[in-house]
Amino acid sequence: xxxxxxxxxxxxxxxxxxxxxxxxxxxxxxxxxxxxxxxxxxxxxxxxxxxxxxxxxxxxxxxxxxxxxxxxxxxxxxxxxxxxxxxxxxxxxxxxxxxxxxxxxxxxxxxxxxxxxxxxxxxxxxxxxxxxxxxxxxxxxxxxxxxxxxxxxxxxxxxxxxxxxxxxxxxxxxxxxxxxxxxxxxxxxxxxxxxxxxxxxxxxxxxxxxxxxxxxxxxxxxxxxxxxxxxxxxxxxxxxxxxxxxxxxxxxxxxxxxxxxxxxxxxxxxxxxxxxxxxxxxxxxxxxxxxxxxxxxxxxxxxxxxxxxxxxxxxxxxxxxxxxxxxxxxxxxxxxxxxxxxxxxx
Amino acid sequence: xxxxxxxxxxxxxxxxxxxxxxxxxxxxxxxxxxxxxxxxxxxxxxxxxxxxxxxxxxxxxxxxxxxxxxxxxxxxxxxxxxxxxxxxxxxxxxxxxxxxxxxxxxxxxxxxxxxxxxxxxxxxxxxxxxxxxxxxxxxxxxxxxxxxxxxxxxxxxxxxxxxxxxxxxxxxxxxxxxxxxxxxxxxxxxxxxxxxxxxxxxxxxxxxxxxxxxxxxxxxxxxxxxxxxxxxxxxxxxxxxxxxxxxxxxxxxxxxxxxxxxxxxxxxxxxxxxxxxxxxxxxxxxxxxxxxxxxxxxxxxx
Numbered sequence: 001x002x003x004x005x006x007x008x009x010x011x012x013x014x015x016x017x018x019x020x021x022x023x024x025x026x027x028x029x030x031x032x033x034x035x036x037x038x039x040x041x042x043x044x045x046x047x048x049x050x051x052x053x054x055x056x057x058x059x060x061x062x063x064x065x066x067x068x069x070x071x072x073x074x075x076x077x078x079x080x081x082x083x084x085x086x087x088x089x090x091x092x093x094x095x096x097x098x099x100x101x102x103x104x105x106x107x108x109x110x111x112x113x114x115x116x117x118x119x120x121x122x123x124x125x126x127x128x129x130x131x132x133x134x135x136x137x138x139x140x141x142x143x144x145x146x147x148x149x150x151x152x153x154x155x156x157x158x159x160x161x162x163x164x165x166x167x168x169x170x171x172x173x174x175x176x177x178x179x180x181x182x183x184x185x186x187x188x189x190x191x192x193x194x195x196x197x198x199x200x201x202x203x204x205x206x207x208x209x210x211x212x213x214x215x216x217x218x219x220x221x222x223x224x225x226x227x228x229x230x231x232x233x234x235x236x237x238x239x240x241x242x243x244x245x246x247x248x249x250x251x252x253x254x255x256x257x258x259x260x261x262x263x264x265x266x267x268x269x270x271x272x273x274x275x276x277x278x279x280x281x282x283x284x285x286x287x288x289x290x291x292x293x294x295x296x297x298x299x300x301x302x303x304x305x306x307x308x309x310x311x312x313x314x315x316x317x318x319x320x321x322x323x324x325x326x327x328x329x330x331x332x333x334x335x336x337x338x339x340x341x342x343x344x345x346x
Numbered sequence: 347x348x349x350x351x352x353x354x355x356x357x358x359x360x361x362x363x364x365x366x367x368x369x370x371x372x373x374x375x376x377x378x379x380x381x382x383x384x385x386x387x388x389x390x391x392x393x394x395x396x397x398x399x400x401x402x403x404x405x406x407x408x409x410x411x412x413x414x415x416x417x418x419x420x421x422x423x424x425x426x427x428x429x430x431x432x433x434x435x436x437x438x439x440x441x442x443x444x445x446x447x448x449x450x451x452x453x454x455x456x457x458x459x460x461x462x463x464x465x466x467x468x469x470x471x472x473x474x475x476x477x478x479x480x481x482x483x484x485x486x487x488x489x490x491x492x493x494x495x496x497x498x499x500x501x502x503x504x505x506x507x508x509x510x511x512x513x514x515x516x517x518x519x520x521x522x523x524x525x526x527x528x529x530x531x532x533x534x535x536x537x538x539x540x541x542x543x544x545x546x547x548x549x550x551x552x553x554x555x556x557x558x559x560x561x562x563x564x565x566x567x568x569x570x571x572x573x574x575x576x577x578x579x580x581x582x583x584x585x586x587x588x589x590x591x592x593x594x595x596x597x598x599x600x601x602x603x604x605x606x607x608x609x610x611x612x613x614x615x616x617x618x619x620x621x622x623x624x625x626x627x628x629x630x631x632x633x634x635x636x637x638x639x640x641x642x643x644x645x646x647x648x
Binding site: 052053054073074075076077079080081083084085087089090091092100101103104105152 | 535537538540541542544545546547548551555556560562
């Protein structure tokens, strides 16, 4: 057993003649939880489907646990998948649903039943074994789907937006449980989501996907603190990072070496934006949203640029009030104007 | 005028044509039939009340008994076969592929042919001498025998062969069932099939463990519907192709029995009583099927 748990080597895929994945390079270590993050239509699910063998690749190779499975049919790849809809059978009990894969693979019934029970205990749905999916809540169905995925001890778990059908409270709860489950099993997991918070909370590493290409792969800290492009910068974080032509605001503190011959964009998060900077850029407040302790002020700069600032709700500015927008160099991200890639001073 | 009174009046008005038709063409004749079942009536003299005499006579009538058994055998053999064929066609043709549209049309076409024309067509197909079916069966054989040296079926003169012929005729008019099953199969979620593929389920396993159970509610309803219908769609073939024979009553089904008594022997009361028993028989069959289906349907509250 050597090599990564999952390796996509220059994988391209097409759907109805249109390329939906462009030479994707992705390596997932054994026991790692990788989250594929991106907006809808970015090809996130296609990544999973290519790994599972449900979609063919048009180029590149797929390796699972050191085996080249590019040409193998789905049933021989030893992966299991949790579908967004859970894909449970209405006519089978929870126990039968969990044991489905074992039964199909001719596992003796007694063994299958025992392993189904063990899997159900792992995810905390052992009390539901005799029920049918129609009698379960969304969260319970989710658990059953997880139990079915792990009963076979696959090399890779593929989770296709498994939390998106749950309401917010349950989603937060299941998110934490999923992470705990991953740590306990030490399993290789690929989790697809469009929810940046989910990605930041769950992931060992995040792969940000945009229009079929990998925009950045990195730990949640790297994605957050050093976004590789304006796309990543604005996709992760809510409200999105402010992005302005350099010169719209004059950051304070020690400036990094800037290129003399190129225009840059400055990016800074709403939480790094200050409104009481005497030397800051003049702006007026268009709108203020109060969210509990925090308030988001939507501003227009004198030169026309739009900025969002997070401030304590108690010190929020009034609508129409003049403010001075400031930010520290330490909180500023610089991007090349043309490519949108992050500027790294030499 | 208050809006809900108004909308109720509009609703009544819009429903009226249907209700008038239902009452005039279905409900009233049904009630008259019910009443006639306890009379003797020949269209010439006014009906006379005979009580249960028609029913007791029917139960003693050997022809009625033969007709009832014929209908029952037909239903027991033809309904599952028709369902199986429609299901097979639906599973074969639910995908989009070149030529599938044509194949679907071909599967529905026999159902669209007028019944009498369909019957006359089969009269030709089944002809023992020049009918294409027996010509096909005789290929490779000698002296009018099949390749195995057997006499080809005498579709129109042998009782068993004739009953088989009527069943065979019914197996091609599964268009409606086919269309319903096609829609049902297309409505099944893709992900359960992908899940099965990830478990390396074989085609047979997928059919047995995924497709069949998921389609079971629809199949159950179609079986009930077809069982009710089966009492009707024996009529035209038996009337046009075999004329209720070979003699005496090999293909006399309940529907034909009722027709003969009413419109040929002018025994309207007797025919009405037979209709009544026919309906009771149908209700009994449906109740049995319904109980089976209900046990299954409880699972499908998603």
